Amino acid sequence: MVQMTMIEAIRSAMDVTMERDENVVVFGEDVGYFGGVFRCTAGLQKKYGTSRVFDAPINESGIVGAGIGMAVYGLRPCIEVQFADYIYPAYDQIVSEAARIRYRSAGDFTAPITIRSPVGGGIFGGQTHSQSPEALFTHVSGLKTIVPSTPYDAKGLLIASIEDDDPVVFFEPKRLYNGPFDGHHERPAQNWTTHPLGNVPEGHYTLPIGKAAIRREGSAATIVTYGTMCFVAEAAVQETGIDAEIIDLRTLLPLDIETITQSVMKTGRCMVLHEATLTSGFGAEIAAQVQENCFYSLEAPILRVTGWDTPYPHAQEWDYFPGPARVGRELKELTEAI
Amino acid sequence: MVQMTMIEAIRSAMDVTMERDENVVVFGEDVGYFGGVFRCTAGLQKKYGTSRVFDAPINESGIVGAGIGMAVYGLRPCIEVQFADYIYPAYDQIVSEAARIRYRSAGDFTAPITIRSPVGGGIFGGQTHSQSPEALFTHVSGLKTIVPSTPYDAKGLLIASIEDDDPVVFFEPKRLYNGPFDGHHERPAQNWTTHPLGNVPEGHYTLPIGKAAIRREGSAATIVTYGTMCFVAEAAVQETGIDAEIIDLRTLLPLDIETITQSVMKTGRCMVLHEATLTSGFGAEIAAQVQENCFYSLEAPILRVTGWDTPYPHAQEWDYFPGPARVGRELKELTEAI
Amino acid sequence: MSDYGPLSFKVPEPPVRPGDEPDFSDFEVPKAGTVRKPGVDTDAQDIKDLATTMIRVLNREGDVVGPWAEELDKDLLLHALRSMLRTRAFDERMMTLQRQGKTSFYMKCTGEEAIAIGQQLALSEGDMNFPTYRQQGLLLCQDYPVVDMICQNLSNARDPLRGRQLPVLYSSKKHGFFTISGNLGTQYIHAVGWAMASAIRGDTKIATAWIGDGSTAENDFHAALVNASVYQPPVVLNIVNNQWAISSFQGIAGGDQATFAERALGYGIPSLRVDGNDFMAVHAVSKWAIERARRNLGPTMIEWVTYRVAPHSTSDDPSKYRPREESAAWPLGDPVLRLKNHLIKVGLWTEERHTQAEAEFDGEMRVAAKEAESYGVMGGGSSARDIFEDVYKEMPPHLVAQRQKLGV
Amino acid sequence: MSDYGPLSFKVPEPPVRPGDEPDFSDFEVPKAGTVRKPGVDTDAQDIKDLATTMIRVLNREGDVVGPWAEELDKDLLLHALRSMLRTRAFDERMMTLQRQGKTSFYMKCTGEEAIAIGQQLALSEGDMNFPTYRQQGLLLCQDYPVVDMICQNLSNARDPLRGRQLPVLYSSKKHGFFTISGNLGTQYIHAVGWAMASAIRGDTKIATAWIGDGSTAENDFHAALVNASVYQPPVVLNIVNNQWAISSFQGIAGGDQATFAERALGYGIPSLRVDGNDFMAVHAVSKWAIERARRNLGPTMIEWVTYRVAPHSTSDDPSKYRPREESAAWPLGDPVLRLKNHLIKVGLWTEERHTQAEAEFDGEMRVAAKEAESYGVMGGGSSARDIFEDVYKEMPPHLVAQRQKLGV
Numbered sequence A, B: 001m002v003q004m005t006m007i008e009a010i011r012s013a014m015d016v017t018m019e020r021d022e023n024v025v026v027f028g029e030d031v032g033y034f035g036g037v038f039r040c041t042a043g044l045q046k047k048y049g050t051s052r053v054f055d056a057p058i059n060e061s062g063i064v065g066a067g068i069g070m071a072v073y074g075l076r077p078c079i080e081v082q083f084a085d086y087i088y089p090a091y092d093q094i095v096s097e098a099a100r101i102r103y104r105s106a107g108d109f110t111a112p113i114t115i116r117s118p119v120g121g122g123i124f125g126g127q128t129h130s131q132s133p134e135a136l137f138t139h140v141s142g143l144k145t146i147v148p149s150t151p152y153d154a155k156g157l158l159i160a161s162i163e164d165d166d167p168v169v170f171f172e173p174k175r176l177y178n179g180p181f182d183g184h185h186e187r188p189a190q191n192w193t194t195h196p197l198g199n200v201p202e203g204h205y206t207l208p209i210g211k212a213a214i215r216r217e218g219s220a221a222t223i224v225t226y227g228t229m230c231f232v233a234e235a236a237v238q239e240t241g242i243d244a245e246i247i248d249l250r251t252l253l254p255l256d257i258e259t260i261t262q263s264v265m266k267t268g269r270c271m272v273l274h275e276a277t278l279t280s281g282f283g284a285e286i287a288a289q290v291q292e293n294c295f296y297s298l299e300a301p302i303l304r305v306t307g308w309d310t311p312y313p314h315a316q317e318w319d320y321f322p323g324p325a326r327v328g329r330e331l332k333e334l335t336e337a338i
Numbered sequence C, D: 001m002s003d004y005g006p007l008s009f010k011v012p013e014p015p016v017r018p019g020d021e022p023d024f025s026d027f028e029v030p031k032a033g034t035v036r037k038p039g040v041d042t043d044a045q046d047i048k049d050l051a052t053t054m055i056r057v058l059n060r061e062g063d064v065v066g067p068w069a070e071e072l073d074k075d076l077l078l079h080a081l082r083s084m085l086r087t088r089a090f091d092e093r094m095m096t097l098q099r100q101g102k103t104s105f106y107m108k109c110t111g112e113e114a115i116a117i118g119q120q121l122a123l124s125e126g127d128m129n130f131p132t133y134r135q136q137g138l139l140l141c142q143d144y145p146v147v148d149m150i151c152q153n154l155s156n157a158r159d160p161l162r163g164r165q166l167p168v169l170y171s172s173k174k175h176g177f178f179t180i181s182g183n184l185g186t187q188y189i190h191a192v193g194w195a196m197a198s199a200i201r202g203d204t205k206i207a208t209a210w211i212g213d214g215s216t217a218e219n220d221f222h223a224a225l226v227n228a229s230v231y232q233p234p235v236v237l238n239i240v241n242n243q244w245a246i247s248s249f250q251g252i253a254g255g256d257q258a259t260f261a262e263r264a265l266g267y268g269i270p271s272l273r274v275d276g277n278d279f280m281a282v283h284a285v286s287k288w289a290i291e292r293a294r295r296n297l298g299p300t301m302i303e304w305v306t307y308r309v310a311p312h313s314t315s316d317d318p319s320k321y322r323p324r325e326e327s328a329a330w331p332l333g334d335p336v337l338r339l340k341n342h343l344i345k346v347g348l349w350t351e352e353r354h355t356q357a358e359a360e361f362d363g364e365m366r367v368a369a370k371e372a373e374s375y376g377v378m379g380g381g382s383s384a385r386d387i388f389e390d391v392y393k394e395m396p397p398h399l400v401a402q403r404q405k406l407g408v
């Protein structure tokens, strides 16, 4: 075990799988010689050569589409879309092709492709470097959607994704690349080097896709969240002193509703927390399932705390981002309801 | 007032607006000389000339993108995407451009474009002629999303959409083009010619965007639905004899949550019904809002009745489509719960 | 204020519309045998002229002429003609089934049979086609079971695709036939990616991509060409220009301003324009492009000039947008007749054998259809359980629950 | 089994990498004045050669030579040089602000100043540019207030875009400057659509589209070209080939196989390749293309060959992927120096005035920056209320509620 940032953990996941399976190839914009704008692929081209790690033209549909063709051939492409905000040009290839090929060919062809892309805000990146479009993928049957929140999870889940026989959309919260972030942007940035979840095995391991983690046990309420918001939730819990249970979904689809349901049955109260826009966000799905499964245990309405229904603004980032103060306030309301 | 099919009503909406405003232009694949594969634009090119009604290359991104450019110039393009299943190549233009231009330019530029596209199944069209992707648009702030269910609404809402200063995605349930359809595919097809809602004024009128309609008053439960499912809901109510209130949303975004909340407060029970895939479907959003707003009035969990979480299959269409039998069964369960 | 007149808007129109006389006077047809045949290793920029002419081998007299002419194996020629006839017979039978209400939808390839068959017969085992819905010939000239094809069209109990796809959207990995998408153009970049993979793995297999004239307008066409240009993978980029895209003539895809073959030149990809109704030209040019690919010389684009004789699909009535007689006036003739005449001329075929073969394939298709119908028609025999399979490799819990809810 | 060797995969590499000597030996530079100037109504296919050569007007000696040379108004020339200097001064001041932590992000256009300015000065009031983030020159050669530009970069209380956009993504309808998108390539088809609208309405206004070499790979580039080809709208399709796209050299966009200008030929669109560091060539070719558009003769593509002297953005360190000295070795020189030398040669300018002008603009930018800073830096002064405005024309109830929840 060594300490890794999330970037290093992600790189290590690709390294480990490339070493084990020569069918794994890595490509995307600026990922080759340069090693990616976030350095996630640094050093891989040198180690594995330009046939397995290479730059792609700036054409996201082409990156995904070529990846699908390669996967159909028998490779296991792990591709990068430079920012999730730029995944939309590839949306047709993901929705109509990657997600459908197994189904429409009755298993004759498959497209096991992993699409990595940084999501989320908090880096003063404006609306085209901050979006969290995960709900646009959870509506698509045939896809798996993953959002890790720690180096350990990122590596284990990325290896699992690359090895998975179905297409996976793997969203990396860029604000967590270098360290945990609880929303206190006014405080010095933290680094993974001292965090227990930055302690990562160097070799191969996988985490099961579709299993949530309970980041904190508690009894006053359940906070269902993922990505950066896991740390914001923790901060809010600490700052309010409310004994909430925090569930980190890790995989959004397939959803580990079991773990959520058990928790809400126990706590009777539920907050769903994400950075993405409220309306039709993934929080809606969680709320819909929780009210159905836990109706008779719920002591208060399920609360969604999310980004506003607007584009992600640049200057007003911290008024948009659901930070610990807002989450804390809502948590109080949730636990005080009735 | 004359009897119109939904196709005629839609055509009439374009005709009326084109006549009043020379900035209205209509284009899309096969919409010009031929008049559209569903004939929605038949006769318009003859009447208004090829400069205002014309065929477009088969490039959905280009259709929307060119439409945006025209709207920025000052026109009011009403464009057609031949099937909603083919809207994904245009997704980036819709999400990153049409929906964002007013915001990012602080109102300096606007893109009042109307994107018409047929949705829904029940025509034995297989997975690429049957999809209902509305939830992928309700997650996008800056867009308005409309799904009419009658000729009268279709015309009034389409005129309102073309005249609206914001981009509108206008989904037309193709199974309702020629007549109402309650899911009884084994019975002879009905036609709008005899239906009261096929009674449509010939001239200009608008319906307000963002207002739902109560299709049927009732007290035993509220069925929140839209599009084809309005008629399926009616059939289920009739066949079960359960006195449910049926709300036809008409506009999904902005949502008329007011009307829904009032109804559910009254009935205490709520079913959300749509044809689209369950997970992260628009039903999730409705359920999330209803449980929040009506928590203390709800006597049973909100039930979602939807298409399955699979691609829309071809041969098994009627096992996929939430027909009156399934809706009736679920409605019974909903009203009998505790 | 300005000394400029008002701008005006131009929308291309086909030369004729219903009610007009067919008019191909602007359509230039070079004499067969007049176009040179460069080496497969020629640079793209040295053969730009091949994108604006038309390679033709079979002349009006049924002779095989010019540098692209080659001696073909007798069996191959007979198999080619028979496959084209078989394809035509298959299409006719499917139309009958559709009229009989046994399937809801069908798409013929009438007039375009030489293209898919001419190219498939130049491919090797293991190569992969990424077809559209109008290359049924790729399967029909191989040993793919016709009964399976019909079952797919009937979406019945023996449909290899389990009733999930619209008719004609076949899939067969074993026959090098990628699952057809309903979404136009997406497969073009898949083919390029597949070919990149073959090169990455040091394989010898090549890919072929197929697209229609109208669909070259789709964005993924560009994605494919950019990637083909950059990585030079072993892929043949076919464009089947059958003049029409549903109701839109090829000018709406830009065909009035340049040939479709020319699109590739701006990407430095060699490109050839070929008489697609000339089996001998199709086969020869396909071999040339395939050889280039297999010798690691990179991609080639080929525009096959042909005419969509049939309606777009069974949902379409072409007399609404083009003269009914237009297909008969098409200057490149009928690919079946042209090959037939040649084979008769060289003594490999006779009118009698032709009539016999037509009857034989009509019979074959009748019998096959009968068998297929016995497994169900119009979705009959399909299983609701199949709705939930193959969404993922393993069914996740929520789908298990949904399947249970449906009670299947 | 097979007599074919294994395929191999090719990924283009730039001639040199960090540590190597800069190498432009494969980069051909025709002598200034050697490329012909056709009439604006010439057919696209008769000027294909112009897409592979390079139009140049200013020679090494500072003379203006050849058929594209023209007498330009003295004021225009002085304004051009001053605008280029002003742009450079602006870029430098913004870099300083970024280093001072007053803005988070900036993008310079160093070395590319002649292009935006040369074209803008050929446009008329009412024409509309659809720019990328590297055409600040379009605004800086007009009367757009620099303080407003800086306020945008500082996202402060006077930011015309209300803090909503990343720095450099300006918008000004009044100045014919379309709101810049962070998503590459999308604006190319907007420009075409806008030009279609102008033609539909019988207007006289034209549109210009801007894109980078790397972004020509984006799919919407094709959407734009197809529509431009089909409808022949009055649009100038600019490609700024500055050799780099972040860390990727132009070969990763296909530039090794054909020029970017050649892309247009396959769509039948006339296309010219031009020395983008030569203000006189930029202006002359822009005028030619604009005249074509305004005379209803349709679209023109222009590849401007230049070099991105600056890093991609303030988030980037180019010495990681190209030799530090590469920009100094760039064969087309510095556009500011080249125009300066010409103006000195023809007696319109002096070294002293140049030094003076540099100081003047440095001063102007300092003063402007100071004023802008007084309205806030790094998002300071922006209002949280602005988050909810302009999502729609009228704020729908759910946004009103959310704004209330935020308490603003």
Ligand SMILES: Cc1ncc(C[n+]2csc(CCOP(=O)(O)OP(=O)(O)O)c2C)c(N)n1
Pocket (backbone or CB within 6 Å): B029, B058, B060, B082, B086, B089, C134, C182, C183, C184, C211, C212, C213, C214, C215, C216, C242, C244, C245, C246, C308, C312
């Ligand atoms: C993305 C997408 N847009 C539109 C359609 C509808 N559509 C199906 S076939 C067709 C015409 C295609 O014409 P062409 O590419 O020339 O092929 P052909 O039918 O002539 O073989 C259209 C518009 C579709 N299937 N997919």
Ligand SMILES: Cc1ncc(C[n+]2csc(CCOP(=O)(O)OP(=O)(O)O)c2C)c(N)n1
Pocket (backbone or CB within 6 Å): A029, A058, A060, A082, A086, A089, D134, D182, D183, D184, D211, D212, D213, D214, D215, D216, D242, D244, D245, D246, D308, D312
């Ligand atoms: C759709 C999309 N994909 C990727 C990016 C990230 N990105 C920003 S600029 C850039 C390089 C663009 O290069 P080029 O077009 O050559 O323009 P230049 O920066 O050289 O002016 C990339 C990849 C983006 N902004 N949008």
Ligand SMILES: [Mg+2]
Pocket (backbone or CB within 6 Å): C212, C213, C214, C240, C241, C242, C243, C244, C245, C246, C308
């Ligand atoms: Mg066609």
Ligand SMILES: [Mg+2]
Pocket (backbone or CB within 6 Å): D212, D213, D214, D240, D241, D242, D243, D244, D245, D246, D308
């Ligand atoms: Mg560049």
